[in-house]
Amino acid sequence: MKAQRVPEDEYAAFMSRAYAIELEATERYAQFAEQLETHNNREVAELFRKLAEIESRHAQRILAEMRWPSLPALPPAYAWETPEGPETAPFDSLHYLMHPWHALEIALRCETEAKKYYDGIAAGRGPREVRSAAKEMASEEAEHIRLVREWMSRVPRPPQGWDEDPDPPRMSE
Amino acid sequence: MNAPLVAPLLQAKDFKSDYKPVWCPGCGDYSVLAAITKALAALELRPENVALVSGIGCSSRIPAYTTCYGFHGVHGRALPAATGLKAARPDLTVLVASGDGDGYSIGGNHFLHACRRNVDLTYIVMDNHVYGMTKGQPSPTTEPDWSSKLAPGGTGVREFHPLVIALASGANFIARAFSGDPNGCAALIAEAVRHPGFSFIEVLSPCVTFRPEQRAWKESVHPAPVAATADPARAARRLMTDDGFNIGVLYKGDRAPFRPGANGPERAVADLEKGFQL
Numbered sequence: 001m002k003a004q005r006v007p008e009d010e011y012a013a014f015m016s017r018a019y020a021i022e023l024e025a026t027e028r029y030a031q032f033a034e035q036l037e038t039h040n041n042r043e044v045a046e047l048f049r050k051l052a053e054i055e056s057r058h059a060q061r062i063l064a065e066m067r068w069p070s071l072p073a074l075p076p077a078y079a080w081e082t083p084e085g086p087e088t089a090p091f092d093s094l095h096y097l098m099h100p101w102h103a104l105e106i107a108l109r110c111e112t113e114a115k116k117y118y119d120g121i122a123a124g125r126g127p128r129e130v131r132s133a134a135k136e137m138a139s140e141e142a143e144h145i146r147l148v149r150e151w152m153s154r155v156p157r158p159p160q161g162w163d164e165d166p167d168p169p170r171m172s173e
Numbered sequence: 174m175n176a177p178l179v180a181p182l183l184q185a186k187d188f189k190s191d192y193k194p195v196w197c198p199g200c201g202d203y204s205v206l207a208a209i210t211k212a213l214a215a216l217e218l219r220p221e222n223v224a225l226v227s228g229i230g231c232s233s234r235i236p237a238y239t240t241c242y243g244f245h246g247v248h249g250r251a252l253p254a255a256t257g258l259k260a261a262r263p264d265l266t267v268l269v270a271s272g273d274g275d276g277y278s279i280g281g282n283h284f285l286h287a288c289r290r291n292v293d294l295t296y297i298v299m300d301n302h303v304y305g306m307t308k309g310q311p312s313p314t315t316e317p318d319w320s321s322k323l324a325p326g327g328t329g330v331r332e333f334h335p336l337v338i339a340l341a342s343g344a345n346f347i348a349r350a351f352s353g354d355p356n357g358c359a360a361l362i363a364e365a366v367r368h369p370g371f372s373f374i375e376v377l378s379p380c381v382t383f384r385p386e387q388r389a390w391k392e393s394v395h396p397a398p399v400a401a402t403a404d405p406a407r408a409a410r411r412l413m414t415d416d417g418f419n420i421g422v423l424y425k426g427d428r429a430p431f432r433p434g435a436n437g438p439e440r441a442v443a444d445l446e447k448g449f450q451l
Contacts, residue, residue, distance in 0.1 A: 083354035
């Protein structure tokens with residue numbers, strides 16, 4: 001594998017981070033889909049696949065906007081200041097009996113965190129070009145929040161006791 | 174964010190195999206797998222130069238999920254297998270994966286002697302205070318009052334303190350990580366691999382199925398208030414007040430790693446075989 005191109009300026013560095021955020025979110029949703037496929041919760045697995053596809057489109061759009069012929073250099077994944085990227089759902093978000101509504105609730109949290117992250121940069125002291133790009137990203141995330149909320153309104157809320165399993169993996173206390 | 178823009182040769186995903194993990198959704202071990210692969214990518218290692226050795230249990234499935242060499246061995250015996258591998262192939266980076274049952278109970282004695290021997294290994298123990306694979310029996314790190322159908326009223330037996338044992342037995346690097354912080358965990362694993370000798374990392378990795386209350390660990394963990402020390406006496410004093418949720422490096426010793434042949438004449442494998450000929 002060839003070494004990757006390193007962004008030359010702060011704007012390119014910011015956009016490469018934005019790309020890394022979208023890529024990490026894509027990978028996490030794809031992992032969630034795999035986990036739930038393994039545990040035979042196909043409806044939610046399919047929803048996570050859709051979310052991964054949406055995040056992947058966002059990542060591709062950044063590449064196209066930047067006219068990067070190859071992938072930008074990414075910061076080492078473990079060097080984020082937070083436990084993971086701002087738009088990445090934690091591994092412990094899942095339950096094997098979860099409903100589509102829960103998956104969307106996770107997506108809503110992630111989009112909200114991403115908006116907060118970009119809002120912070122937009123309000124910071126970085127170069128004008130970076131602040132302006134961050135403002136644009138924040139407004140895109142706000143639109144995603146609106147779309148996820150709309151999606152949630154079309155999905156039934158889980159009934160009480162959704163996590164009760166008549167044949168549980170653990171013995172009852 | 175202040176991460177330098179560096180272009181790693183391989184990405185974390187290059188260390189993941191095509192086998193899909195079968196852990197319960199929400200399990201902390203997914204995070205540990207992510208942390209290991211991120212650490213290996215950050216260390217600019219290649220899968221063919223790394224071996225992952227494990228015993229038995231949920232956490233011990235990890236070698237199959239990576240593209241590195243792997244050995245899913247006998248219950249509790251990951252450390253002797255890894256020691257032999259490192260002795261025979263010192264050029265390999267050898268990581269050992271275990272859980273609190275496999276590593277501290279069945280393999281408890283090997284743990285003591287691996288610390289004492291100080292071979293250049295990185296031992297990652299995913300601790301969830303329970304035997305998950307066999308449906309929730311108390312393990313050596315289970316709290317004495319944890320009551321369950323299999324141990325009504327709790328075992329009443331004081332829990333094992335892995336960091337105390339590691340320090341007393343001579344481990345050269347001792348740290349605690351939390352699976353809920355995969356990036357922090359990756360950084361600690363990378364530091365442990367770089368440190369010569371036997372490096373031990375206890376990773377608090379919740380079992381969401383048999384210990385769902387461990388989801389709250391994310392509220393309890395906190396960075397260790399003091400930096401790592403090279404003084405075992407100071408490290409021991411710190412452990413006296415450890416609440417079990419201090420995250421970070423506790424101890425970084427400077428003991429030279431054990432290398433076979435360093436203390437005597439090196440012998441060829443053919444010479445050794447002669448002794449076993451009938």
